[in-house]
Amino acid sequence: MKIVPVAYLSSYLLSLLGNSIAAVALPLIVLQVTGSALSAGIVAAATAVPAVLAGLFMGVVIDRINRRTSSVVTDLVSAASVAALPVIDMITGLSVGWFVLFGIVGSLGDVPGMTARDALLPAIVRHGSIASERLVGIRESLGAGALLIGPAAAGTLMVVFDGSTLLWITATTSLVAALLTLLIPHSVGQIAEIPANASNSWTQLRDGWRVLLSSRFLVATTMLSVASMVVLAALQGLILPVYFTLEDQPGRLGFVLTALAAGMLVGGAIYAICGARIGRRTSFVAGLSGTTLGFALIATLSSTWVVFGGAFVVGLASGLFGSLLGVLMIERIPEDMKGRIMGTQNAVLTIAPSIGILGAALLTQYGSVKVAAIVLPGVWLLAMAVFTRSLLGNLEPENDQTTNDKTAVAIDA
Structure with a gap:
């Protein structure tokens, strides 16, 4: 494999691993410093909104500057926001305000960073001489690896090192x-040169949203991803924790x-090994x-082992389906709008878990955990029934699957 895809995939893994460690470690460090669960909740809530807004609006910037540069800058922003915390701790000591401030700064790098890497994918395929199926499949596997390693690494590092050292790591x-x-x-x-008479940033942002919302294909892929995320977050974040607590087995959630x-x-x-051979419809x-x-x-919720098996099957299917969607995004989103469209998609996916957990909480509160477990997967079934047809006719590659010329705007027949 050439250096371009290796560098891209290695960078992707480390960035995601850092985010995975931080997601577990930062709330624990806030609790250690402040001694207040409310403070941890305040930090999480204060950083969520800026992350969504950054995802929505930074896509215009990503479509204007070199996408390799935007990937580097967003990672540096994330690194600086975390490294600032132990520095402040040495100088004045940390408080909730500092966690909120640098949490907001870090959120400006997280979703835009994800978008910048997504927008860079087609160029990696072209310059790395690698099939898009292989590249996206490997990327999905690395993301899963980070999800496996990150929480365990965070827990281990919290035992071995103090909070400041963990933040430096x-x-x-x-x-x-x-x-x-x-x-x-x-x-x-490098992106195409922007014409001198190009429209302003707000108009460009609206153009990206217009293309997204006017395409049945892009709406379908977005909504299926959102539905999957809503159900998965509800199961992970509330339904299963309640279920295992009632079963007096809370440790099994991990x-x-x-x-x-x-x-x-x-x-x-x-998908990385067989995706190009088994066919997209399969x-x-x-x-x-x-x-x-x-x-x-x-x-x-019949038994622990059935739940474990269901989780593995969901993960297996998500690895296949997520990889396929990644390839379709490379091919179908116009090159000059990738930042705006993918930024909007990532922003929506950022708020989807909160929607799922809130819905599960309401169903559990006014019904039961079993009611929530039955009703919420219905969100997935509804989305699948409504949007599947829009995707079936758009699975095969265009004649030129990497250029994304202007005809890609009219994705729907």
Whole structure:
């Protein structure tokens, strides 16, 4: 494999690993410093809104500057926001205000950073001489690996080191990710020159949203992803914790997450190896069917092992379906609008877990955990019934799958 895809995938893994460690470690460090669970909740809530807004509006910037540069800058922002905390701790001591401030700064790098890497994918395919199926499949597997390793690494590091040292380690992962991205030639991330009479940023942002909302294909892929995220977050974040608590087995929740990540790792690996041969329709059907079966198994709450099996099946199907969607995004989103469209998609996916957990909380409060477990997978079934048809006719590649010329705007027949 050439240096371009290796650098890209290594950077992606480290960046995601750093975020995964931080997601577990930062709330624990806030609790250690402040001694207040409310403070941890305030930090999480204060950083969520800026992350969504950054995802929505920074896409215009990503479509205007070199995408390799935007990937590097966002990783540096993430590294600086985390590294600032131990520095402040040495100088004045940390408080909730400092966690909120640098949490907001860090959120400005997280979703835009994800978008910048997504927008860079087509160029990596072109310059790395690698099939899009292989690249996206490997990326999905690496993401699952980070999901497996990150929480365990955070827990281990919290035992071995103090909070400040852990923050330095987390910041270093983002810094090394930025340095690895610099191994990608600057020309790879180059975008088409913006005309001197180009419309202003707000108009460009609206143009991106218009293309997204006017395309049945893009709406379908976005809504299926959102529905999957809503149901998965509801299961992970509330339904299963309540279920295992009622069963007096709270420690088993971690094994469900492990089964899910292991399934994703296997699914991504299968797509990376066989995706180009097994056919897109096969991957599509297997992904949708597997996700439905996995959600149904989990929803039964019949036994711990059935829940574990359902989580693995969901992960396996997600690895296949997520990889296929990644390839379709490379091919179908116009090159000059990737930042805006993918930024909007990532912003929506950022708020989807909160919607799922809130819905599960309401159903559990006014019904029961079993009611929530049965009703919420219905969100996935409804989305699949409404949007599947829009995707079936758009699975095969265009004549030129990497250029994304202007005809790609009219994705729907």
